[in-house]
Amino acid sequence: xxxxxRRDGAVLTPRYDAAPxxxxxxxxxxxxxxxxxxxVVISAATCLLVVLIAGALLIxxxxxxxxxxxxxxxxxxxWQPSHGAFGFAPFIAGSIAVTAVAMIVAVxxxxxxxxxxxxxxxxxxxxRLKPLLDLMxxxxxxxxxxxxxxFVVPLVRDHVGPWIDGTLGQVSPLxxxxxxxxxxxxxxxLVLGIMVFPLIVxxxxxxLRSVPxxxxxxxxxxxxxxxxxxxxxxxxxxxxxxxxxxxxxFSRAFGETLAVMMLIGNSVQVPRSLxxxxxxxxxxxxxxxxxxxxxxxxxxxxxxxALLLLAVVLLFNVAAxxxxxxxxxxx
Amino acid sequence: MTALSVRNLxxxxxxxxxxxxxxxxxxxRRITCIIGPSGCGKSTxxxxxxxxxxxxxxxxxxxxVRLDDINIYDPGVDVTEVRTRVGLLAQKPFPLPMSIFDNxxxxxxxxxxxxxxxxxxxxxxxxxVGLWDEVADRLKAPATSLSVGQQQRLxxxxxxxxxxxxxxxxxxxxxxxxxxxxGIEGLLCALKDKxxxxxxxxxxxxxxxxxxxxxxxxxxxVVESAPAGQFFGQPKEELTQAxxxxxxx
Numbered sequence: 001x002x003x004x005x006r007r008d009g010a011v012l013t014p015r016y017d018a019a020p021x022x023x024x025x026x027x028x029x030x031x032x033x034x035x036x037x038x039x040v041v042i043s044a045a046t047c048l049l050v051v052l053i054a055g056a057l058l059i060x061x062x063x064x065x066x067x068x069x070x071x072x073x074x075x076x077x078x079w080q081p082s083h084g085a086f087g088f089a090p091f092i093a094g095s096i097a098v099t100a101v102a103m104i105v106a107v108x109x110x111x112x113x114x115x116x117x118x119x120x121x122x123x124x125x126x127x128r129l130k131p132l133l134d135l136m137x138x139x140x141x142x143x144x145x146x147x148x149x150x151f152v153v154p155l156v157r158d159h160v161g162p163w164i165d166g167t168l169g170q171v172s173p174l175x176x177x178x179x180x181x182x183x184x185x186x187x188x189x190l191v192l193g194i195m196v197f198p199l200i201v202x203x204x205x206x207x208l209r210s211v212p213x214x215x216x217x218x219x220x221x222x223x224x225x226x227x228x229x230x231x232x233x234x235x236x237x238x239x240x241x242x243x244x245x246x247x248x249x250f251s252r253a254f255g256e257t258l259a260v261m262m263l264i265g266n267s268v269q270v271p272r273s274l275x276x277x278x279x280x281x282x283x284x285x286x287x288x289x290x291x292x293x294x295x296x297x298x299x300x301x302x303x304x305x306a307l308l309l310l311a312v313v314l315l316f317n318v319a320a321x322x323x324x325x326x327x328x329x330x331x
Numbered sequence: 332m333t334a335l336s337v338r339n340l341x342x343x344x345x346x347x348x349x350x351x352x353x354x355x356x357x358x359x360r361r362i363t364c365i366i367g368p369s370g371c372g373k374s375t376x377x378x379x380x381x382x383x384x385x386x387x388x389x390x391x392x393x394x395x396v397r398l399d400d401i402n403i404y405d406p407g408v409d410v411t412e413v414r415t416r417v418g419l420l421a422q423k424p425f426p427l428p429m430s431i432f433d434n435x436x437x438x439x440x441x442x443x444x445x446x447x448x449x450x451x452x453x454x455x456x457x458x459x460v461g462l463w464d465e466v467a468d469r470l471k472a473p474a475t476s477l478s479v480g481q482q483q484r485l486x487x488x489x490x491x492x493x494x495x496x497x498x499x500x501x502x503x504x505x506x507x508x509x510x511x512x513x514g515i516e517g518l519l520c521a522l523k524d525k526x527x528x529x530x531x532x533x534x535x536x537x538x539x540x541x542x543x544x545x546x547x548x549x550x551x552x553v554v555e556s557a558p559a560g561q562f563f564g565q566p567k568e569e570l571t572q573a574x575x576x577x578x579x580x
Contacts, residue, residue, distance in 0.1 A: 217421065221381065222418070222490070223493055224438075
């Protein structure tokens with residue numbers, strides 16, 4: 001259909017939907033609908049998967065939840081499956097403590113490294129360092145675990161432990177070297193911190209580099225130093241993203257199984273010192289699933305532990321998302 | 332009197348020679364327009380005047396830009412001091428993600444220059460750009476809530492808040508509607524009693540309206556630099572004549 005020229009000279013371009021008999025768009029419209037529907041289905045399936053996993057875990061946990069209240073399970077320190085006592089408190093405390101050590105070790109250095117890579121390095125240095133960080137993210141956790149056994153455990157046992165015990169140990173029982181083996185919270189936390197470090201660095205760097213260049217120029221052209229510019233960029237634009245990076249690191253650390261299992265000592269106790277051995281929730285499941293399954297409610301208890309793990313990570317992510325939304329709206 | 336003196340300035344982006352042996356004088360308290368077609372090196376020259384090119388690690392610079400007889404590219408020079416004295420108004424308004432008030436107060440705060448009278452200082456700068464009456468009752472509102480034209484005036488107020496001697500404008504009206512653009516042009520004319528203004532523009536008519544001095548660039552070189560009357564009335568170079576006649580560009 002050709003364009004129509006009106007008397008006043010205006011050119012009327014024909015629209016497809018205004019051209020009767022010519023609807024070549026039908027096939028394209030169908031493809032468009034198919035693509036959209038396909039993507040909706042895939043996205044919904046992904047979300048549904050989380051619900052299905054949580055549902056399956058809940059159903060398998062019900063036998064235990066019928067016999068013991070949730071409060072009792074969460075607060076009891078007694079773990080004696082043969083007597084039907086399934087207290088999760090030591091595992092929750094172990095997971096929280098080892099994750100806390102890892103985050104204390106990793107967060108500040110990772111954020112500063114991310115800021116350095118984004119704001120201070122030249123492109124050449126960045127392109128050399130980034131593959132190294134990507135490699136660190138990709139190293140299997142069993143390798144980290146082995147490295148921890150060979151290097152970190154002896155270091156903690158023979159050097160770090162005695163030094164902390166001799167100094168801070170006089171101040172608080174938290175720093176007393178109660179466990180001479182070296183396998184415990186500090187060793188596991190240090191290795192876990194090193195594992196989440198590159199993840200937080202990578203996300204922080206990406207987030208800061210996504211801040212428009214003009215913002216830095218605007219601040220620098222007021223005579224701000226590089227550090228003042230960085231602070232302005234981070235505080236006003238980067239904070240939400242950095243928080244997201246930390247949450248990602250937390251989720252990774254909280255759910256990490258193998259390396260922690262190899263280093264934490266796997267003792268069912270609520271840790272009182274940095275050097276105590278402990279037991280994490282993922283390690284509990286990985287170490288015990290498939291064994292002693294004939295004990296009543298034992299499988300159900302392990303499923304409840306998995307459900308707890310999922311719930312903590314989900315809750316933390318949702319809470320972080322709310323904070324990120326608020327920070328984003330404010331900036 | 333000269334505000335800035337550029338001598339034998341060469342700039343390379345990687346292997347690309349973007350500015351080729353540029354030597355020009357920027358007269359004091361005048362509006363100097365840098366004109367030329369896209370890609371001729373106008374913005375590169377502008378950003379070389381306050382060392383903003385330093386942000387790009389692919390860039391190499393040789394030659395001199397003298398401000399008060401000091402070469403700003405000398406190793407011992409305080410870059411923050413240079414950028415305080417030579418401010419920039421960018422092509423698009425880019426308010427900082429903070430309130431209207433804080434946008435203007437940010438510069439004086441980092442320099443510690445407000446002497447406890449930050450409110451008066453902010454009011455003075457917003458009045459100078461004709462924005463005070465429009466925002467006086469919502470100073471705590473986000474700067475992004477302003478219209479684009481208002482945002483550009485706010486950015487000008489922010490630039491002036493640290494009392495620069497020279498204001499660089501990189502096609503600062505290009506993204507505005509005609510009325511807002513005329514408003515900014517009026518402000519720049521009013522500023523020249525106190526500030527030296529260097530304006531990059533691809534709009535010959537704008538240069539005719541505003542310029543006291545014109546620098547015409549072509550393929551990274553300065554073709555002609557002359558007072559506006561002479562430049563538009565009796566251009567010496569054939570290339571300038573052709574550009575002004577819109578035969579090239």
